[in-house]
Amino acid sequence: MQTKLSVSIGKLKLKNPVMVASGTFGYAEEFKDFIDLSGLGAIVTKTVTLRPRRGNPPPRTCETPAGMLNSIGLENPGLESFIHDKLPVLKKIGIPIIMSVASEGDLEEFIELVKRLDKINEIAALELNLSCPNIKRTGLISQDPEATYSLVKAVRKKTKKTLITKLTPNVTDITKIAKQAQAAGSDAVSLINTLTGMSIDVNKRTPKVACIIGGLSGPAIRPVAVRMVWEIYREIKIPIIGMGGIMDTASALEFFIAGASAISVGTANFINPKVSLEIISGLKQYLSRNKIRDINQLIGSIRT
Amino acid sequence: MQTKLSVSIGKLKLKNPVMVASGTFGYAEEFKDFIDLSGLGAIVTKTVTLRPRRGNPPPRTCETPAGMLNSIGLENPGLESFIHDKLPVLKKIGIPIIMSVASEGDLEEFIELVKRLDKINEIAALELNLSCPNIKRTGLISQDPEATYSLVKAVRKKTKKTLITKLTPNVTDITKIAKQAQAAGSDAVSLINTLTGMSIDVNKRTPKVACIIGGLSGPAIRPVAVRMVWEIYREIKIPIIGMGGIMDTASALEFFIAGASAISVGTANFINPKVSLEIISGLKQYLSRNKIRDINQLIGSIRT
Amino acid sequence: MFQIKGKILYNKKVKGSYFHLALEAPDIAKESLPGQFLNIKVSNTYEPLLRRPLSIHSVRGRNIEVLYEVVGKGTKVLSEKGPGEVLDVIGPLGNGFTFNSWAHGLAGSRTILIGGGMGVAPLVFLADKIAGLRARGTKFKAQVLIGAKTKGNIICEKEFKDLGCSVKSATDDGSYGFKGRITDLLKNILRSASYDLPITIYACGPRLMLKEISAISRKYGIPAQISLEEHMACGIGACLGCVVNTKQGLRRVCKDGPVFNADEINWK
Amino acid sequence: MFQIKGKILYNKKVKGSYFHLALEAPDIAKESLPGQFLNIKVSNTYEPLLRRPLSIHSVRGRNIEVLYEVVGKGTKVLSEKGPGEVLDVIGPLGNGFTFNSWAHGLAGSRTILIGGGMGVAPLVFLADKIAGLRARGTKFKAQVLIGAKTKGNIICEKEFKDLGCSVKSATDDGSYGFKGRITDLLKNILRSASYDLPITIYACGPRLMLKEISAISRKYGIPAQISLEEHMACGIGACLGCVVNTKQGLRRVCKDGPVFNADEINWK
Numbered sequence A, B: 001m002q003t004k005l006s007v008s009i010g011k012l013k014l015k016n017p018v019m020v021a022s023g024t025f026g027y028a029e030e031f032k033d034f035i036d037l038s039g040l041g042a043i044v045t046k047t048v049t050l051r052p053r054r055g056n057p058p059p060r061t062c063e064t065p066a067g068m069l070n071s072i073g074l075e076n077p078g079l080e081s082f083i084h085d086k087l088p089v090l091k092k093i094g095i096p097i098i099m100s101v102a103s104e105g106d107l108e109e110f111i112e113l114v115k116r117l118d119k120i121n122e123i124a125a126l127e128l129n130l131s132c133p134n135i136k137r138t139g140l141i142s143q144d145p146e147a148t149y150s151l152v153k154a155v156r157k158k159t160k161k162t163l164i165t166k167l168t169p170n171v172t173d174i175t176k177i178a179k180q181a182q183a184a185g186s187d188a189v190s191l192i193n194t195l196t197g198m199s200i201d202v203n204k205r206t207p208k209v210a211c212i213i214g215g216l217s218g219p220a221i222r223p224v225a226v227r228m229v230w231e232i233y234r235e236i237k238i239p240i241i242g243m244g245g246i247m248d249t250a251s252a253l254e255f256f257i258a259g260a261s262a263i264s265v266g267t268a269n270f271i272n273p274k275v276s277l278e279i280i281s282g283l284k285q286y287l288s289r290n291k292i293r294d295i296n297q298l299i300g301s302i303r304t
Numbered sequence C, D: 001m002f003q004i005k006g007k008i009l010y011n012k013k014v015k016g017s018y019f020h021l022a023l024e025a026p027d028i029a030k031e032s033l034p035g036q037f038l039n040i041k042v043s044n045t046y047e048p049l050l051r052r053p054l055s056i057h058s059v060r061g062r063n064i065e066v067l068y069e070v071v072g073k074g075t076k077v078l079s080e081k082g083p084g085e086v087l088d089v090i091g092p093l094g095n096g097f098t099f100n101s102w103a104h105g106l107a108g109s110r111t112i113l114i115g116g117g118m119g120v121a122p123l124v125f126l127a128d129k130i131a132g133l134r135a136r137g138t139k140f141k142a143q144v145l146i147g148a149k150t151k152g153n154i155i156c157e158k159e160f161k162d163l164g165c166s167v168k169s170a171t172d173d174g175s176y177g178f179k180g181r182i183t184d185l186l187k188n189i190l191r192s193a194s195y196d197l198p199i200t201i202y203a204c205g206p207r208l209m210l211k212e213i214s215a216i217s218r219k220y221g222i223p224a225q226i227s228l229e230e231h232m233a234c235g236i237g238a239c240l241g242c243v244v245n246t247k248q249g250l251r252r253v254c255k256d257g258p259v260f261n262a263d264e265i266n267w268k
């Protein structure tokens, strides 16, 4: 059976709904030996900030039950170096490049970043990372509905590109934040970013990642992610990009059925660099086995 | 080396700091074939409500990566039946019985419950379950700092027993809730209750637990639990009872080092009914190997 | 109830994805009744996290046997264990089938054992006990009905015959025995049955089969004991996870069951 | 870099908790350099979740060998695999030691290979390559220093000797060879060394040992290449998890290393 995998996220058309999550795919070149990158629906870049960021001291990662903690701290070469060194390589792949951006400081910095990127055609969409737990501050923009609204609103004014707001799961009510992102003009939301967590080396009595607290990712967090996608799906109209612990076709399907229009593969890339392509073919098989012509019919199809 | 394992929680003295978590140990009798119950530091009962509760329809549990979801829905025989049928059995064990209580409805019901229990000597302490995610309501008391304050305050006036407030992790800032519990006169806080989560059977396209959303427990959530214990430890003065994914001595130690004065074993009881006693002897070994005379010296001893 | 470390004596493929496991477990063996089950820790890691409930298929002296199908990761991991390895096992759990009452109170009984798919596993143990009663001179007849999707899923036929049972099979596709549902075969039998002895039905299998058997039991006025399955977290009655809706309210399959009288269940 | 399914040829205990694994991996074998490593998926479950980085210990034709110590759950699971089983392996990863420059540019070199504990694993492959250079007529001398806590942890002595290296050992408790730290043994040697050929140090082992070697390298003006370890999530340079503080900023051990010139590292 012929099945249709293409989906739309704002103005962006994806030939298939499988992308790779920010920070887990480098700038793509690290994966070129393992997969045909042009088969992906889209690539979301590691988050880029206006200025280069050194990130956090090592150790930066540790393993946890069915998961891992990271405290990379948004290490990145900064906007200019990204545009000169990384973007040309990404561009050649020939699929939509979604650029993840964050601000280290104030709103102005974010605006400056977005204004600059708005002019760059190779960038298909922007993902606003308001949810990175590793920048030391009390509370994140993405934990505050009003702050989310103002930021997305301000950014929206500066660009016509498809805007995706990335949400943190470390909140009491994720639907409030998602609604504010929608109200402010975001074209889509993506979730979840990592859950904040901590792990201790009991013999040394020290935290396992140098920054003490890190972001938890991997299959362990999947039930939280699926729940949040489902909660949001019933409250907003803009598309959802689901992620959090997707390891294979079955776990990707949970997100579509819960309400995601597309999914992002994160931690799983580290374990199996081919996994995103395997999921694409797994989705096709599932659709034809279940006689579903178009993946859009699967979205939110949970029977409760 | 002689090591001291006893700790105090409010007026309650525990001979050792290892208890079993509400809802994961039945009313203790289910475990008597496997362990000497009198070896435990304390037993926390399944949550009891004023009236009997039928709970949620089956299926009520499913497995997730390194965890499980449950939506038992606080099934319990109600206060009177608990006092007549369960308490006499619990009493005979000869260790402190901490009774977990919840209200199905309003504050008055909670007060009535507590007034009644205040007179029962066999109950060593009360744990206020303000955090069960399974009773359908928009938001839980334990997700709202003010509501937590009012409830604990009201209950505090009605009883001299040691009061423990159990916290949900499904909040933006757990320290706010913990501070309110302390301000309202709680003698201790216990955390974490389950993270809300959801899992989907992708072939049937139905949720795996009948209530759609369940509570995630087990090793998967441990990093979140340890992080929250550590966050709270620096903000409050009352003792912390830590739980969430404790599976063995090493994982129990993470909680003490992060700041817990005692720990509760939950899901692990299902997998190894002997685990709580194994942890008690494991703690002794760790203390003597590390030449720590008193477990109180270990509490919050993380070097950051 | 015991928590023991049982040494694997063998763990071999029977056919297709069916495996036969034998364990040294004298304490459990001594106390086991047909219909009871074990809760087995198949891995020392957190994957899978929970134990896996498996019926007691047979008890031979100090040893206990289990028959299982590989359907997911837990049973897969189990199937990879070899002789000499040790498993952490809790058992015997649950109530088991009631059959002794007849042995003591009555001259005998005509029993019909109905196994759908893997449901035959606990019935072999029951057939063994019934054979024991017969050996002691009581008038016990045991007829076994095995139902499955296709021929390749029919198991334990020989075991039942060796225990002196008459065996009939049914397959959905007709590739072996009666073509159709096992419950249709049951109805045929009951229609033509001579009621020389009181009949009792013992059944284990898919939910829909058990529901249908409950209806048949009610219609023919024949008592039926059915063994249910629910997802189990603890297996010892502590978590209240495995409840089933009965006339006496919600009851725990692991502790109050897995065997229930068919007329107790509120089917939805 | 390849992601392959490599069949296990053998996976046997060498001594104590040390295991020797050989895999069929022709693509990787062809491209491997000493100091590079493999990232091995030891389990199909989520426990452990991440791959495990292990150095390439030896390459023989189409096969690749690894020497590892069982220190936790990942290496435990690996040690339970048997011949015929298939492992998902990524490699060769990282940069590897630089030694060819001398082979081409110079008449020869005196190399000192220093392995602390498991650190000997990649050095055997290096010694093998050096033996190859020597066979081609260049003046390469290889001296190996093996350091360990106690006699039971001294491994690969024979392998190095078979490759024509002179070997000295040091143990912390003096149960074998020199009593004391391997770096003290190194200092003794350097003090009395005749500088007939340029000396290069290649070292792999615990962080403190490598730090001390960096100090020695600076003091004696002898170049040292050291192989570092950091906790790795991806192993291919994508996650930025495994960084080390160098004079050129933070660099990835998995991609820019694991081998660094000792003088590049900012030790803290």
Ligand SMILES: Cc1cc2nc3c(=O)[nH]c(=O)nc-3n(C[C@H](O)[C@H](O)[C@H](O)COP(=O)(O)OP(=O)(O)OC[C@H]3O[C@@H](n4cnc5c(N)ncnc54)[C@H](O)[C@@H]3O)c2cc1C
Binding pocket: C037, C048, C052, C053, C054, C055, C056, C067, C068, C069, C070, C071, C072, C073, C074, C075, C076, C118, C121, C122, C228, C229, C230, C231, C232, C258
């Ligand atoms: C009291 C009792 C006795 C049983 N006796 C036997 C037996 O003798 N032989 C045998 O082969 N099987 C038996 N089962 C079923 C057996 O427990 C499941 O097949 C097994 O737990 C599946 O584990 P898994 O990890 O391989 O599959 P999973 O990966 O967990 O799941 C695979 C499939 O099996 C289903 N499943 C998982 N757990 C259960 C469960 N507890 N009950 C029903 N379905 C489940 C899942 O819904 C899924 O569709 C029994 C179950 C119960 C409750």
Ligand SMILES: Cc1cc2nc3c(=O)[nH]c(=O)nc-3n(C[C@H](O)[C@H](O)[C@H](O)COP(=O)(O)OP(=O)(O)OC[C@H]3O[C@@H](n4cnc5c(N)ncnc54)[C@H](O)[C@@H]3O)c2cc1C
Binding pocket: D037, D048, D052, D053, D054, D055, D056, D067, D068, D069, D070, D071, D072, D073, D074, D075, D076, D118, D121, D122, D228, D229, D230, D231, D232, D258
């Ligand atoms: C480039 C590289 C090459 C290596 N080569 C070898 C080798 O040839 N032979 C060998 O035996 N070991 C080697 N190691 C170390 C090996 O990767 C770890 O011992 C292994 O990952 C531990 O896994 P585990 O699950 O058994 O232990 P875990 O349960 O994960 O942990 C047990 C202990 O090992 C430590 N550990 C875990 N992962 C690492 C890591 N990535 N680096 C350092 N320590 C770690 C933990 O801190 C802990 O103390 C190498 C490491 C790297 C980074």
Ligand SMILES: Cc1cc2nc3c(=O)[nH]c(=O)nc-3n(C[C@H](O)[C@H](O)[C@H](O)COP(=O)(O)O)c2cc1C
Binding pocket: A021, A022, A023, A024, A046, A047, A070, A072, A074, A100, A129, A132, A166, A192, A193, A194, A216, A217, A218, A219, A221, A243, A244, A245, A246, A264, A265, A266, A267, A268, D233, D239, D241
């Ligand atoms: C090592 C690592 C680095 C990450 N870096 C970023 C980042 O720079 N920006 C971002 O928005 N999310 C980042 N994330 C979060 C992922 O994009 C994703 O939201 C999260 O890991 C959950 O998905 P997963 O469980 O599939 O990994 C990072 C995750 C990991 C594991």
Ligand SMILES: Cc1cc2nc3c(=O)[nH]c(=O)nc-3n(C[C@H](O)[C@H](O)[C@H](O)COP(=O)(O)O)c2cc1C
Binding pocket: B021, B022, B023, B024, B046, B047, B070, B072, B074, B100, B129, B132, B166, B192, B193, B194, B216, B217, B218, B219, B221, B243, B244, B245, B246, B264, B265, B266, B267, B268, C233, C239, C241
């Ligand atoms: C099956 C089940 C039932 C539970 N019932 C209750 C309950 O009645 N009251 C309560 O306060 N917590 C209840 N909990 C939460 C546990 O007490 C504990 O907070 C949580 O499971 C985290 O610990 P764990 O990961 O060690 O299980 C329940 C947990 C499980 C798994």
Ligand code: FES
Binding pocket: C231, C232, C233, C234, C235, C236, C237, C238, C239, C240, C241, C242, C243, C252, C253, C254, C255
């Ligand atoms: S499985 Fe826990 S009560 Fe039955």
Ligand code: FES
Binding pocket: D231, D232, D233, D234, D235, D236, D237, D238, D239, D240, D241, D242, D243, D252, D253, D254, D255
């Ligand atoms: S381990 Fe990911 S960059 Fe090195």
